[in-house]
Amino acid sequence: MGRLPRIVIMVLLVAAVAGGVAWKVTDPGDAAVPAKADMGGPVEPRVDGNRLVDARTGDTWVPHGVNWSSFEYACTQGWGYSSITSAADADQIAAAIASWSVDTVRLPLNQDCWLGTRGAPVSDAETERTAEGYRAEVARFVDALHAQRIVVILDLQSRKRETEDEFGNIAMPDAGSIEFWRSIAAEYADDRSVMFDAFNEPYSRYDEVTASYAFELDWTCWRDGGCAAPVEDDKSELTGRTYPVQGMAAVVSAIRGEDAEQPIMLAGLDYANDLSQWLDHRPDDDQLVASFHNYNFQRCKDEACWAAEIAPVADEVPLLTGEIGQDDPGLPHLAxxxxxxxxxxxGYLAWVWWDHADDPMALITGPAGEPTTPYGSTFRSHLLGLSGR
Known part of the structure; x- marks a missing residue:
């Protein structure tokens, strides 16, 4: 389109103001274009082809944010539901996260704490903890994040160990995972600013004792279930006991069965680092997002692999890097x-928003959200740059 005379632009501006329409002009010689409306509240994600869009406007939305950790383990260790201490604390954490221009926070959750199974959440001498209390704490933080216009991703991350007050990550969903998702979906079906991450990191289990795979996950079982996975998490000693795996199709069906229509993230094999056959094995649903985890110590960690395996998936469906990080803060991997x-x-979500001085992937050094250097500062500066701040 050719340039409009300045007098025409002025007429358009006057008419627009009179009609209650906001306009912006970036250059006096350019035509006026409608400014994005301030809808209030966080984005309402929807899948449209290979994009995520804001359902309110149809605008493309690329998530940028962080993982916020502790709901997946505090409740099994017996010292809290999470590291949040009060409603004011939740609000302060959410505000600190928002100050980095974060628009998305992924919350890893614990299956047993949500359901009240395996003796979780664990109480102590002073406090009795319940599944209802855990759910209420999750909801409080979701509300605090939404108040900062942040989309929340609820992620099935862990389980309580059967015989100790600790947590771990099993290889694939089990029958309890289906119950977990039915409950989550029923509770959040009307919250259009929530997404679901079906299962954190599917994996095969190598047995160091036998020097062979005790469980080798393939794509058919990933989708349809039916194979037998170890009951132990990947940090526990194998006993030979197994459980029947529930596939991603069953998880998607459980969520949709509760009339929850939000996008669902599905992570690939090899701790969510392998998407090589994701497109061929995805369940039949039009609101699926491919979830990719990307660390410097994983197999698919360089541009050659990203171009060969990740880009083709992103050409077909929305792809979100649910976790990205590096165990050496000086590496260029993140940048x-x-x-x-x-x-x-x-989009991408950095691991992890917490203040742990001995963790190279800690993004912050205090409750106000001061970034670590160089890891946190690299990420924060990048997000602020994307937002123009």
Whole structure:
């Protein structure tokens, strides 16, 4: 379109103001274009082809944010539902996260704490903890994040160990996972600013004792279930006991059965790092998002692999990097991937928003959200740059 005379632009501006329409002009010689409406509240994600869009406007939405950890383990260790201490604390944490221009927070959850199974959540001498209390704490933090216009991803991350007050990550969903998702979906079906991450990191289990796989997950079982996985998590000693795996199709069906229509993230094999056959094995649903985890110590960790295996998936469906991080803060891995993903409209969520001085992947150094250096500061500066701040 050719340039409009300035007098025409002024007429348009006057008419727009009179009609209650907001306009913006970035250059006096350019035509006026409608500004994005301030809808209030967080984005309401919806899948449209290979994009996530805001259902309110149809605008493309690329998530950028962080993982917030502790709901997956505090409740099994007996010292709290999470590291949040009060409603005011929840509000302060949410505000600190928002100050980085974060628009999405992924909350890893514990299956047993949500359901009240295996003696979880664990009480102590002073406090009795219940599944109802755990759910209420999750809801309080979701509300605090929404108040900062942040989309929340609820993620099935862990289980309580059977015989000790600890947590772990099993290889694939089990029957309890289906119950978990029915309950989550029923509770959040009307919250359009929530997404679901069906299962954190599907994996095969190698047995160091026998030097062979005790469980080798393939794509058919990933989708349909039916194979037998170890009951122990990947940090516990194998006993030979197994459980029947529930596939991703069963998880999707459980969520949809509660009339929850929000996008569902499905992580690939090899701790969510392998998406090589994701497209061929995805369940039949039009609101699926491919979830990719990307650390410097995983197999698919460089641009050659991203181009060969990740980009083709992103060409077909929305792809979100549910976790990204590096165990050596001085590496260029984080910056390299963000630059690559930005060129392709792929979102990413950094691991992890917590203040642990001995963790190289800690993003912050205090409750106000001061970034670690260089890991946290690299991520924070990048997000602020994307938002123009």
């Amino acid at each position: 390299d991937y963000m630059a690559w993903a930005d060129e392709r409209g792929i």
